[in-house]
Amino acid sequence: MAVIRLTKEFSFEAAHALNGYDGPxxxxxxxxxxxxxxxxxxPSDSSEDPKNGMVIDFGVLKKIVNEEIVSRFDHALVLExxxxxxxxxxxLGTRFGNVVELMYRPTCENMxxxxxxxxxxxxxxxxxxxxxxxxxxxxxxxxxxxxxNAD
Numbered sequence: 001m002a003v004i005r006l007t008k009e010f011s012f013e014a015a016h017a018l019n020g021y022d023g024p025x026x027x028x029x030x031x032x033x034x035x036x037x038x039x040x041x042x043p044s045d046s047s048e049d050p051k052n053g054m055v056i057d058f059g060v061l062k063k064i065v066n067e068e069i070v071s072r073f074d075h076a077l078v079l080e081x082x083x084x085x086x087x088x089x090x091x092l093g094t095r096f097g098n099v100v101e102l103m104y105r106p107t108c109e110n111m112x113x114x115x116x117x118x119x120x121x122x123x124x125x126x127x128x129x130x131x132x133x134x135x136x137x138x139x140x141x142x143x144x145x146x147x148x149n150a151d
Contacts, residue, residue, distance in 0.1 A: 001042050001043060001045055002042070002043075003040055003041065003042055004040065004041065004042070004043055004055050005038050005039070005040045005130055006038065006039055006040075006055055006056065006058070006061070007036055007037065007038040008036075008037050008058055008061050008062060008065070009034060009035070009036050009037075010034070010035045010036075010037065010062075010065050010066070010069070010070055011032065011033060011034050011035070012033050012035070012069070012070045012073050012074035012075075013030060013031070013032055013033070013074060013075055014030065014031060014033060014073050014074065014075065014076050014077075014078050015028055015029060015030040015031075015076070015077045015078065016028070016029070016030075016031075016077070016078040016079065016106040017029070017079060017106075018080075018105055018106070018107065019079070019080050019082060019084070019085060019105065020105070021105075028077070031136045031137065032137075033073075033134060033135065033136060034134070034135040034141075035065070035069065035115065035132065035133070035134050035135075036131075036132065036133040036134075036135075037061065037065055037119060037129075037132055038129075038130045038131040038132070038133075039055065039056060039061065039123065039127050039128060039129055039130055040055070040127075040128050040130040041055040041056065041126050041127045041128060042055065042126065043055050055127060056123070056124065056127045060124070064119060064122040064123065065119060067122075068115070068118040068119060068122060069115055069118060069119075072100060073100060075098055076098040076099065076100045077092060077096060077098065077099045077100070078100045078102060078106040078111075079092075079099065079100070079101055079102070079106065080101075080102055080103075080104060080105045080106060081101040081102060081103055089101060102114070108134055108136045108140070108141070108142040109142045111134060112132055112134045112142045112143070112144045113144060113149075115132060115134070115144075116129060116132055116144045116149070119132075128146060129146055130145070130146050131143065131144065131145050131146065132144040
C-alpha cells in the first residue's frame with residue numbers, strides 16, 4: 001500500500017518577548033500563529049479496523065496537537081525562563097493566568113523544534129511526524145522536516 005501524508009492546520013494567539021534580542025522583538029508583542037502538522041504512514045487495510053483506509057484519524061491528530069500545543073500556548077505570554085527575569089515573571093504570573101516559561105528563547109524556530117518533540121512522542125505506532133510549518137505572520141514562517149532531524 002502507498003505511503004500517504006496528511007496535513008492538519010491549527011491556529012493560536014500568543015505573545016512573547018525575546019530577551020536579549022537586539023531588535024524590536026525584545027518587547028512584548030503578539031502573533032496569530034498558524035501551525036501546519038504533516039504526518040505520514042500507510043493507511044490501515046484491515047477490514048476489521050474501524051480506521052480502515054486511514055493513516056490516522058484527523059480527530060486523533062487534533063487531540064494530540066490541541067493537548068500538547070494549542071491548549072498550552074493559546075492566549076499565553078511566552079517567556080524564556082532565566083534568573084535575570086525571575087522577579088518579573090513572578091509578578092506577571094500574579095496578574096495573568098497563562099504565562100508559559102520555556103527553557104529556551106521563544107523564537108519561531110525554537111518553538112517549532114519543541115513542538116516537533118511534543119507531537120512525535122504522542123503519535124501512534126506506524127505514524128511518523130513528517131513536517132511542521134509555523135507561521136508567525138502571514139508572510140514569515142519556519143519549517144521542520146523529519147529528514148533534516150533524523151536521530
